[in-house]
Amino acid sequence: MGNEACGEGAIQAGCRFYAGYPITPQNELTAYMSRRMEGVNGTFIQAESELSAINMVFGASVAGMRAMTSSSSPGISLKQEGISYLSGCELPAVIIDVMRGGPGLGNISPSQADYFQATKGGGHGDYHMIVFAPSSVQEMFDFTYKAFGCADKYRMPVMVLADGMLGQMMEPLEFDEDMKPPAVVSKPWALTGAENRDAQSIKSLRLGSGEASLERHNEKLQEKYRGIEKKETLVEMYRADDAEKVIVAYGSVGRIARSCVDSLREEGEKVGLVRPRTLWPFPHEDIRRLARGKVDFFVVEMSAGQMVDDVRLAVLDDDRVSFYGRMGGGIPEEKEIVRRLRDKG
Amino acid sequence: MTRINESIICAGSGGQGVMLLGKFLANAGMTLGLNVTWFPSYGAEVRGGTAHSFIRISSSAIASPVVYLPGTAIIMNRPSLDKFENSLVPGGLLILNVSMCGQRPERDDIDIVEAPLTEEAVKLGNIKVANMIAAGIYAARKKIFDKELMVSIIEKMAGTRKELVPVNVKAIEKGMEIAGSQDGG
């Protein structure tokens, strides 16, 4: 199951602290961690709220531990406070979002309507998380594993943005049980007691001026983000080289769109797929390169249209970007996408 | 190799083992090296008393694990028949547990195997193996899984509870026998 694959990916990555709060459709992940942490001498806490869970992760990260929390959309809204603090304090952490329909309590069906709150810095202040977008149970595992390495390397929160379909579905997963966790970077900033060194602090309040100013801190964060944009963008380009029309889709929709491409190709239509595997950083450059040809872009999402904004920014020609979305937990079918694509001419 | 593209709905009420049956079929497909997905109904729907899971078994990559138009429907109770009968594709396979279904299917363009699965399971000594009788029927009709493979999956899924293996194997055999006696052709 996708939720459990995330859990195992975390364990294999050396995550030894997990705090969560029940919410469907990610409950199997919390339950999995409660079982699994026992065997690896790690810590599992069922917190009193999502707010507490993310802040327990904050504390574990302060102490230098690889730590994770998970939730689904309404719970992620609550965690945004903590994510902003993690970003401000430059603390590594991994957050899994198994998206469900909204707004409000919404429903428990798959959705992609958290794109904005995941990629645009959903809490207060100028910050980003690296956001991975798995589209299979295998990628749920792989990206969660990878997220810990990125979080430590860049000292920032990293999100795996899944949805109820990926969380709940089962499909085969392959991994090496003797795999090594991502390289452990030393964490001289961690608070473990001022033994043989000066006392230090971790904080996001910055009232100073000059080098100590909040503006300078933000400039440093932005420099870090520009570096990540250059190095960490992941995208799958599928049969896109000679395509006249390209579907852009991620996550669950990405795998459905892949089949659309195959069936349309069988009928001789030159259709390809761009599947962003990181949503931040977004593969603007890859899309821009395609857009230099006479390619039309068709964006499909389980939302009212969120990622489509980034595609438009990459293509810079709104006439060539069209959109189809399902909302409130609706999952587009393969035939439906094909029909809509043809309707757009 | 022939292309396989199975889409299955297993539906019934809680406790009838429809989720487990789905996992069993997906496991068998995975053991053959095929692509498989299993996707449950969950949450509010589960609490309504009916449960179902979608299974896909395919020789090519699987797009969506959700099954809207199943090739096979394994139906364990009446509400599930009402819900899924019309969605079966023409020529599809309907395996129906008549023990829990006081009504006949209306379709005449599908292959129907009807049997009192619950009663047969009771006769075998464990009411819970009705689901595996259905698995036996499915296997005999579709000829994707042989008995040896299914026995190995039962053993794997039973884990340390080895005492459960014989009755489940008997259920598979019973299902294959029922399918043989109702040759829908």
Next chain:
Amino acid sequence: MAKTFTRPASMKDAMTHYCPGCGHGIIHRVLCEVIDELGIREKTVAVAPVGCAVLAYDYWDFDTTEAAHGRTPAVATGIKRVLPDRLVFTYQGDGDLAAIGTAEIIHAGARGENISVIFVNNGVYGMTGGQMAPTTLVGQTTATTPFTRRPEKDGFPLKVLEMMSVLPGVTYLERTSVHSPGEVVKTRKAIKRSFQTQLDRKGFSMVEVIAPCPIYWGLTPVMAMKRIQEDVLKAYPLGVVKEGSERI
């Protein structure tokens, strides 16, 4: 001649930003004295709140992090679970602990987290300009109770220790004050006992310290101390509220 009164080693040589007559300076000092006395400066990780004490790490010479408003016990929980042999304490005001962080403090107690909590109760939000706190007394004027705190509109003060005392995971609760030298000494003892409780792995403990806020009480420092004695302690009686836990 030997010095008999010096700055504790756990305290930085810095001017604080606290107002004249504020209680935080006194509490910081006795806290640091206790850490020195127990010899645990190198093993201490503190969590500062959002509130007047947010800059505590500028005054304390041991590792300190800052938590989001009210999440202080959750952050301490994360640290303590990862570093069970360190002394982990939170330092929280009444807004942080008894308003926005009520869930966090109660559940840290319910879990019996082996941490110490220093709860500074001065009955107002200081940092934001003297608004009503959950602990504000009935009849007290604040920025948001200009016609005084009236129970029919503003509810009643929260007695946190009494509330926490029913939780099996809570081991030691004491209310002290800093309005007189004798009470300061008792505060110091209570903080030491709380830290010792944690070092002995006996579970959750909290010391509530009644402190003055002359600025937002509208009183001189001396009058503020007098108000504690005459009014505040009637609502918040001093002493041990709980000792010993039912936990196994």
